[in-house]
Amino acid sequence: VTESEHRGGAAPYRSRKVVDWSRPLTLATSAVAGVLAVAVVFFLTNDALPVFKHSGLGYITGARWFFRAGEFGALPMIYGSIVVSIVALVLAVPIGLGAAVFSAEFCSERTRRRLKVAVELLAGVPSVVYGLLGVLLLRNWIYRLLQPWDPLSGDTLLTAGVLLAVMVLPTVVTLADDALHAVPDSARQAARSLGLTASETLFSVSLPIAKPGVVAAVLLAFGRALGETIAVFLVVGRRDNVLPETIASLRPLAGAGQTLTSKLGGSETFLAYGDPLHWGAIVGLAVILLVLATSVALASAFVRGARSA
């Protein structure tokens, strides 16, 4: 008996003409959410048009941003955003995944829940608090750590990346833990009864089964890192026009930079308002950020979708 037949069969019991509001109501709320999403994209793109008319693709590939000269190149900020997010993942994923494996595989259900609550508390700390901790502690710590490379100050892309790592850690831990927890115990038991050790079970059974969920967790963390503003703003140095000499160069990590969000959070946003081109360039950064974050979210949804298929 399929689900629809089952519903059809139940219909006679509800044959009195009762108006059921749940469907139209939820349809209306979905419509509001959908319209809002479309409206945001529409207004952002519309406001950003002048800069694309002015610079074309050069807006995205351009390496120079001097608004007083009418030069708008967003590449250094795209670079900054991606670099700090990758640094965050490089630090947060091994730690987060380790914690997730420990809680999902080796803890009792009670301990696991306690651990999760503790980790999720971290996620609840407002980002401005992280930013202030970054300014007060992390900035000085990284400044000392980087001494061999003679940093100009403690405001560096690395500082922002490390701070972001702390901020996205709960996302990695809790989602990866969910993915591992969803692996049926029967699979583990089967592996153990075949004589596999705990480690072998982990690497050849639990992790492969949970892989799509774990990858989705990492992608969501990446998305969160891309979008974080105020904490990054306070420690990244906000130096414009920083690009590496070669794409793989690590040197810029020890120096200041600018991300899409730190630029958007700065006072230039207020200055730009009223000048269509400058405002378009600023809003264009928001569009780029939106495209990046949406791609990451879609990739994450795709990976999770592949698992349930």
Add this chain to the structure above:
Amino acid sequence: MLFGCLLGSPLAAKALKVSGSTTVNPVVTDAAKVLRSESDLEIVIDTLGGSSGGIAALADGRAHVGMASRPITDRDRERFPGVDFRSIPIGYDALALVVSRDVWQSGVRSLSADQMRAIYEERVSNWKELGGPDQRIAFFNKEPGRGTWEVFAKWLYGSVDAAPLVSFLEVGSNEEARQKVAGTRGALTQLSTAWADGETVFALDIESPDGERVPATARNASLGTYPISRPLLLVTDGAASPDAERLIGFILGPRGQKLVERHGYVPTGALDEQTALSIGEPSLETESAEVGSR
């Protein structure tokens, strides 16, 4: 329009909204505390965008009163043609070049305009070229749009547009600037003298072309001998509302002017008229400033 959607909210009927300069903010915050305790006047203050942010907020109707640490310019009037800017000077401030402790202790105690230009144009990047230690200059530039930066640029280059295009580390609020300079070796930034505490950050003298050193003090600003001074303004669109009038009246009154003085600024009464005029319209500035005409 989008800007309004994201950041704006219709002005609440009760609260008086004040927005703008972090330099003017401490005085207004203290005044707001007094007014709140003595009457039912509720005042909400934000300093997100600095002086230019405050002016934009006022023009958009997101604030009733703007705070600015620089004069209203023709450029502001061009950007917001429908707005009748009226600025009320509540005090004056000297803008200092401040350095971190290591620079100060190494004996660098003054900079000339020429030396500052060389740093700003990246022709000089090490303190040893200025008689200091072998230490790179970590110059924290004030964000564009901040009153401090605009006053600084006018002092060095005559106008904001004449300042060269540079990419330095940037700082926003005065507190952030002080914190970062204090925690960085070889650091230098532009900062209101009222925030140069002489404990964590240190204000350099300005050396005039004839070799005379003028300490960056509010008193020298009031005498007109210190070259980088500026008015601190409250700005309204047209005539002030009764609530705004109460705030402005309080700050211009004897108790408010005491607050101005307590925060290290020069009260309006302490300036003779001639000096007030010269601060309102710096000699190099071509844009009109309405401070002087008041």
